[in-house]
Amino acid sequence: MFKIVNDMSVSALVAGFIAVLIGFASSVAIVFQAAQAAGADENMIVSWIMALGFGMGATCFFLSLWYKFPVITAWSTPGAALLATSLGSITYPEVIGVFVFAGLLAVLTGVSGLFDKVMRLVPLPIACAMLAGVLFQFGLSIFDSMVGDAFLVGTMLLAYLIGKQLLPRYAVLFVLIAGVVFVLGRSETHFLSNIPFNIGSLIWVWPEWNVGALIGIGLPLYIVTMTSQNIPGVAVMRSSGYETPVSPLISWTGFTSVVLAPFGGFAFNLAAITAAICSGQECHKDPKRRYIAGLSAGVFYAIAGLAGTSVVALFSVFPATMIAALAGIALLGTIGMNLKTAMMDDANREAALVTFLVTVSGVSFGGIASAFWGILFGVICLLISKIRFK
Template sequence: MLGSLKLSHVVAGAVAVLVGYTGSVAIIFQAIETSGASQAQANSWMLALGLGMGLTSLALSLIYRMPILTAWSTPGAALLAVSLTDVALSDAIGAFLFCAALLILTGVTGWFAALSRLIPDALANAMLAGLLFPFGLAAFSAFQSETALVAAMAVTYVAGRRLFSRYTIPAVLAVGILWGLGDGSFAGAGPLDLSVAQPVFVMPSFSLPVLIGIGLPLYIVTMSSQNMPGVVTLKAAGYTPPVSASLVVTGLASLLLAPFGGFAFNLAAITAAIGCGPEADENPNTRYLAGVMTGVFYIIVGLGGATVISLFLIAPKALVATVAGLALLSTISNSLSAALQEPQGRDAALITFMVTVSGVGFFGIGAAFWALLVGIVVNHLISPPAAQAPPPQETPAPARP
């Protein structure tokens, strides 16, 4: 294996980790803050997430000889950031374990295709857009309090989308840090914590409202917005991904690391495209080494989880909010577009989106679950079942892609 290792594999692995962290670590940090975790527990979250991504990427890439990259569930983190308020950390860990069990069950039973049809794509995308909407809004709200900083980051974002789209968010983060250092926003901050992160175990507890309101939506957004695009990314690169095995492996990693903060792992999509592309290796048969190197780098960065957390603790809140919001703009846009694309289900999708954004909750169960439930009911009432719809005669309906 080492004889086939190329510099391009190392570079692709390093870039994938850089993009993965800078693109969404701010959202992870906000989820940790909302959970009320202590400093030691926050460090443990980053350790568990780094080790989980690293070990699963390493194992799947080596076993199946494909560049199978995994990631933490970014939309899942966004869900946690808005749902963990007033939720006991032990109950949150219980919800993580519940999600992990569902992932494993999906992989073992091979129900991936069936579950993908159970919840209409439009509703899943509408719920995801609703969950991420507050993050996008926060990036623009921060403009009033930190005008110069946010403006500099926004200009970098626009320029990056035009000139260097793959590195837009890392560039935005770099400009934000440099600007903050220049205007004294980091003044008075303590020294960075350069110690190796230590695991902190949290005994899980199980609350039915939390399992339904957080655990179930966490599973749904992880499957619909992470695993499904991850499978598509690998297929587009010419690979036949081991879907069931990947779900079992990432589910087991989630189950083992959940008590330490590893809330959910899944197939990667954006970073997977880096490892699957010809830039990583012209030979598809040895491209899996890019996945191996990605795993190695994830493990190294995970061990430095305390440093990652301390960086975000001393950073201006406007910087963190802007990075998170801008990083999610394209996901919000794509989700809304997919949710409202089909006229037949547009009303149900819009209602799902609005209920999610409203933040309403009943019986201790959060808005994401109710939004999906209301959306499914409305979709069923408004859109007639296929069996009752008149068969196409003169003008057949176009096939869905």
């Protein structure tokens, strides 16, 4: 306990809060669509949000506390998008069965150690190039958002540049404060007037098994979660210097999915975008003290889950341009550091560049996201470059 108090810092606490803010605000609408496609009513949708908040809160807090680095988890956003378009004709209990099945596959992947072995075969420059490609669109979103709201985004960017000069560790806090003050200053309505303040309840539904759904939906849900979420999540850890074996992390997120699936916790995984916010130098200059951001994120995720729809409504008050700009600015340092690591070594530069470009392209084959194909193409390029033709 005393160590936690000594290691605590405002910048790490803020990093955890921003991770939760961005995690919820950026993709909660997709979760709503997935729940509606599953046939969930209003109370069940609240149960989904609560289960997801509690699951992410528990995994962030306890895994970060145990491993002493920021383990940031998230719901599977591509998984939610898949569910929103694939659940058409099956019953709600069969949907729950799909969630349990995908979670069990994740547990087996972690327990077997297969995922950890595969990831250790990926060179660091390739992993960093892939991560830079994943984050690249968030950097662009700063200036895309500026087109729609130049004064708001310009104010936030200016706050970041000044903050980097005055107090680098708190630069992102300056950005958040500037954005909130700007939004409140021009708001013509009371900020909290339309936000309901209530606590929902978890609703348990027993799973039922539909073999066609398990194969047709459960297996793709597992694949997109592993390739689109867990692979970039591991890349964040590696690029930040954290070499903890990832198989136990995969096992625990899969186990959490199995336990909370009956309440609507459809898929938990390692985060990439929000993890990058909690793993960079802006969080804390000492990597050994950044785990506080994981504890902070865990607490805020649990609060978000407890508050249910109230927190979702609160996040919806902030304009999309502010959320996009906040995410992009918070990730600028991480994008730059990963590009530097990826391109530093002459022997790996071309393979890393291919990885970066494939990932940025967003290309998808067989429903598997570009992050996986970026690594695959990059590794192939690297292997060919090592061949010495006579």
